[in-house]
Amino acid sequence: MTQVRHDRPTWPGRIPRHKIAELYKKEALGICDEVLIDDVGIGLLVRIEHIFRARKANSGLASCPFCRREIPHDFDPAFLLRCQACNWELVWAEYQKSFQGKHLIASGMTAFLEEYVEKYRVARSPQEKLILIDTLIHRYHWELEGGLTGPGARDLIAGKTSEVIDFLNQLSYGSRSSPEILSTRQEWLDKVRKSRERHASAVEERELKAAKKRQKAEDKKRRSILKAEARQAGRAKRSNSERSNAGEVHDGT
Ligand SMILES: [Zn+2]
Structure with a gap:
């Protein structure tokens, strides 16, 4: 075999x-x-x-x-x-x-x-x-x-x-x-141009999306810093007023 x-x-x-x-x-x-x-x-x-x-x-x-x-x-x-x-x-x-x-x-x-x-x-x-x-x-x-x-x-x-x-x-x-070949040539050049434009606008869209995402992340970070600062300021204010209240009580005696 x-x-x-x-x-x-x-x-x-x-x-x-x-x-x-x-x-x-x-x-x-x-x-x-x-x-x-x-x-x-x-x-x-x-x-x-x-x-x-x-x-x-x-x-x-x-x-x-x-x-x-x-x-x-x-x-x-x-x-x-x-x-x-x-x-x-x-x-x-x-x-x-x-x-x-x-x-x-x-x-x-x-x-x-x-x-x-x-x-x-x-x-x-x-x-x-x-x-x-x-x-x-x-x-x-x-x-x-x-x-x-x-x-x-x-x-x-x-x-x-x-x-x-x-x-x-x-x-x-x-x-x-031949005229047919010259006309296909023109159509081809138009397709290449259109395809490149579409590609460029897709890239632009992606870049814009990425920039928006970065901006959002930065805003979020800034907001959380501001919140933390506000909390800190609030705590400081409270402890100041507690201290001065304690002073008043003391002074009144
Ligand atoms: Zn076979």
Whole structure:
């Protein structure tokens, strides 16, 4: 009997920034590089397929890394995922570790990812494909719900969130860039600005709250000092008057 395999599933990484940069440089010069467009476009399709697979695993349905057969689990770290056909098994904790921290959950991006997959599969011209890529990488998480929590590209393009934003801000555009791409560019800049403003006002609100809290604590401290002083003054007054009353009694005798 062959030995049981315990391979961890592997997940494709995000698209390297240099490929995207090249894509926009060429587009700005009016050069259509179909191979590069397909390379990036299909890379995104594969990445999205794995995002959906990781999400499914995270909600109770893992899959065999060899035949892709779905295997239900109960989230117990020791749960043994097993595919008899491929002679493979792995505990859920190990399986989960294989995709954690790899930007594979992409919450708030579902509609955009699905839209991309659906349209890219039937897109014919390179220009059509490029516009789909361009639209997808300029989305924001929870954009549909009115939130702008972070760029969707952080799950699709390699780099830290701030690096990805700077990178997208600096892509090449020119008079040969298509109007759709130029309009997405403008929308993107507006989203970045709005998101930054919201972040700044949230920070301001937090700082204001903290300042109010500090002020309240100081007021409380001051009040308790004043109370203590008043009590002390009251005691001193009482003992003075007691002393003088005792004197009067004494004097009267
Ligand atoms: Zn299998």
